[in-house]
Amino acid sequence: xxxxxxxxxxxxxxxxxxxxxxxxxxxxxxxxxxxxRVVTINDxxxxxxxxxxxxxxxxxxxxxxxxxxxxxxxTADHVVLHSxxxxxxxxxxxxxxxxxxxxYPKTTNFGSRGKMDxxxxxxxxxDGADGSxxxxxxxxSNRMAEGKLPLCAEMCSTKSLMAGDGEIIAQIxxxxxxxRGYGSGSWGWQTAYQEAINV
Amino acid sequence: MFRTSIVKRLLxxxxxxxxxxxxxxxxxxxxRQDAPVSGFNPDSVEVxxxxxxxxxxxxxxxxxxxxxxxxxxxxxxGRMWRDYQxxxxxxxxxxxxxxxxxxxxxxxxxxxxxxIEGGRGLATIIRFSSxxxxxxxxxxxxxxxxxxxxxxxxxxxxxxLPLLGNETFSALSRLLKPAHNYVxxxxxxxxxxxxxxxxxANIPNQVDLNWFKAGGGFLxxxxxxxxxxxxxxKMVFWIVVLxxxxxxxxxxTLMFPFVVTNIFGMQIIQVIHGLIALLMIAMMLSHIYIGSxxxxxxxxxxxxxxxxxxxxxxxxxxxxxxELAKAEKSPPSPAE
Numbered sequence: 001x002x003x004x005x006x007x008x009x010x011x012x013x014x015x016x017x018x019x020x021x022x023x024x025x026x027x028x029x030x031x032x033x034x035x036x037r038v039v040t041i042n043d044x045x046x047x048x049x050x051x052x053x054x055x056x057x058x059x060x061x062x063x064x065x066x067x068x069x070x071x072x073x074x075t076a077d078h079v080v081l082h083s084x085x086x087x088x089x090x091x092x093x094x095x096x097x098x099x100x101x102x103x104y105p106k107t108t109n110f111g112s113r114g115k116m117d118x119x120x121x122x123x124x125x126x127d128g129a130d131g132s133x134x135x136x137x138x139x140x141s142n143r144m145a146e147g148k149l150p151l152c153a154e155m156c157s158t159k160s161l162m163a164g165d166g167e168i169i170a171q172i173x174x175x176x177x178x179x180r181g182y183g184s185g186s187w188g189w190q191t192a193y194q195e196a197i198n199v
Numbered sequence: 200m201f202r203t204s205i206v207k208r209l210l211x212x213x214x215x216x217x218x219x220x221x222x223x224x225x226x227x228x229x230x231r232q233d234a235p236v237s238g239f240n241p242d243s244v245e246v247x248x249x250x251x252x253x254x255x256x257x258x259x260x261x262x263x264x265x266x267x268x269x270x271x272x273x274x275x276x277g278r279m280w281r282d283y284q285x286x287x288x289x290x291x292x293x294x295x296x297x298x299x300x301x302x303x304x305x306x307x308x309x310x311x312x313x314x315i316e317g318g319r320g321l322a323t324i325i326r327f328s329s330x331x332x333x334x335x336x337x338x339x340x341x342x343x344x345x346x347x348x349x350x351x352x353x354x355x356x357x358x359x360l361p362l363l364g365n366e367t368f369s370a371l372s373r374l375l376k377p378a379h380n381y382v383x384x385x386x387x388x389x390x391x392x393x394x395x396x397x398x399x400a401n402i403p404n405q406v407d408l409n410w411f412k413a414g415g416g417f418l419x420x421x422x423x424x425x426x427x428x429x430x431x432x433k434m435v436f437w438i439v440v441l442x443x444x445x446x447x448x449x450x451x452t453l454m455f456p457f458v459v460t461n462i463f464g465m466q467i468i469q470v471i472h473g474l475i476a477l478l479m480i481a482m483m484l485s486h487i488y489i490g491s492x493x494x495x496x497x498x499x500x501x502x503x504x505x506x507x508x509x510x511x512x513x514x515x516x517x518x519x520x521x522e523l524a525k526a527e528k529s530p531p532s533p534a535e
Contacts, residue, residue, distance in 0.1 A: 017263065032266070034264055034266070034269065037262060037264055037269050038262070038263075039258075039259075039260040039261070039262050039269070039270065039271075039272040040260045040261045040262070041246060041251070041258065041259075041260040041272065042246055042260075043260060043261040047246035048246075049246050050260075051260075051272055053272055053273075062277050062278055062280075062281035065281050065284070065285045066280075066281050066284045066285060067356075068351070068352045068353075068355055068356055068372060069355075069356065069360070069365070069368060069369045069372050070356055070360060070365065071365075071369070085366075085369070086365055086366070086369040087369075088369060088372045088373045088376050089376070090352065090376055091456060092284070092352075094268075094462075095277065095280055095462065095465055095466050095469060096277045096278075096280055096281040096284065097277050098273055098274050098275050098276075098277040098278060099272075099273060099274075100268060100269060100271050100272075100274070100462075112377060112380070184246050184247050184248065185247050185248040185249060186248075187248050187272070187273070188248075188272075188273055190248075190249070190252075191273055191275045191278065196249070
């Protein structure tokens with residue numbers, strides 16, 4: 001099976017936030033929750049770069065390691081998913097996540113968080129009901145079951161954000177960097193996969 | 200007049216633009232070997248995530264979302280917190296909790312129950328008023344909920360999860376997690392009440408120093424003199440009050456996450472909260488032991504509130520003398 005990854009080529013990102021919008025629309029995520037976001041570094045200064053970031057579906061995912069109720073699991077495509085039935089909303093995964101991916105629907109009294117929500121790599125939920133309305137309401141779309149990649153990457157206008165098998169998207173990135181002569185790095189890869197794309 | 204000024208300005212503008220041109224025509228900075236196809240090299244001011252991460256703990260930037268937490272792009276420290284949470288804390292918990300229980304069991308096996316010398320007498324003396332017992336059990340009861348629900352977060356997945364299965368364990372944890380938040384408030388109230396009511400009796404003095412020098416009577420069997428609270432009890436008092444204050448401060452910060460600090464601060468505070476909690480659990484296990492099975496007559500103080508006079512004379516000689524002197528000065532008014 002493929003090892004699915006995200007890769008944001010920050011030298012191509014134009015901070016249009018279309019990936020954020022596409023994600024929200026494809027998965028109907030509630031107000032206040034952003035499974036994907038675009039962060040701009042050195043804003044307005046030389047060397048400004050924008051990076052689109054979501055759950056990186058890490059190797060040995062920190063969220064899964066710290067979860068007190070073991071609600072996380074990894075699919076055959078190495079997508080890190082979690083069960084909202086088991087989640088107790090403790091917030092540990094947010095402290096452990098290097099990418100700020102876990103989101104919580106309500107931060108009302110006493111920090112009661114509600115069930116965690118995060119990028120599912122458009123793989124729906126763990127209940128095995130691929131494409132059902134109940135799964136969609138709980139976890140969002142299941143494009144992977146339809147043979148499609150996550151919508152954020154699929155509709156990126158500059159093809160900055162890539163999704164797919166890690167080796168293939170790394171090769172695309174490598175070719176790009178060689179051709180244009182520069183690259184700001186495979187953002188988050190070292191932290192998520194303990195390997196960067198060296199060109 | 201007007202016309203000349205315009206001409207002057209025009210001339211100045213032309214001169215300026217020429218000088219600018221000249222400045223721009225300066226030889227371009229050395230072009231890299233791998234010159235890009237486009238001829239424009241945005242890499243001249245390079246930004247690379249490796250350099251950013253080498254210089255700072257987390258990479259932050261600007262974001263259009265109102266959520267300030269989302270500004271943090273990458274925080275590799277999350278993995279450190281993960282390692283600590285997964286590999287260190289369960290061991291600390293096991294050593295402190297199981298170790299304390301083992302030491303107490305060993306102590307019980309060697310010393311057995313410390314009995315009242317000469318046996319129980321007929322006379323009793325009031326040691327704690329009903330309000331004192333109320334605030335003690337308010338704190339103690341909420342402490343039990345807090346300690347068990349807290350330990351569940353640390354070790355539940357290793358101990359209970361294999362026994363109960365995912366669904367049941369998750370349902371239990373879903374009850375314990377908010378319980379931890381809500382029961383924290385009666386606990387904090389109990390701590391404040393104990394501080395107010397028992398502060399005067401818990402100021403350390405020379406008597407306590409001698410009490411500690413005599414090993415609290417545990418070593419030789421002869422009871423060193425003590426007031427209402429002996430040195431050991433005063434120690435427990437200050438551990439509970441100061442530890443409780445630290446637990447409240449860190450706990451409230453965790454209860455209202457990211458209000459006072461960022462992700463790095465939250466991780467540190469969670470670690471402190473857990474470590475102090477485990478130390479206090481170990482301490483309180485000893486307190487529970489000596490107040491119940493460890494010593495005959497001790498539980499009465501927090502049960503009925505009246506303790507055996509002989510026991511009181513042995514363990515709190517100065518306090519008994521004070522109470523008896525007070526009683527002689529103002530004898531209880533006779534029933535009408």
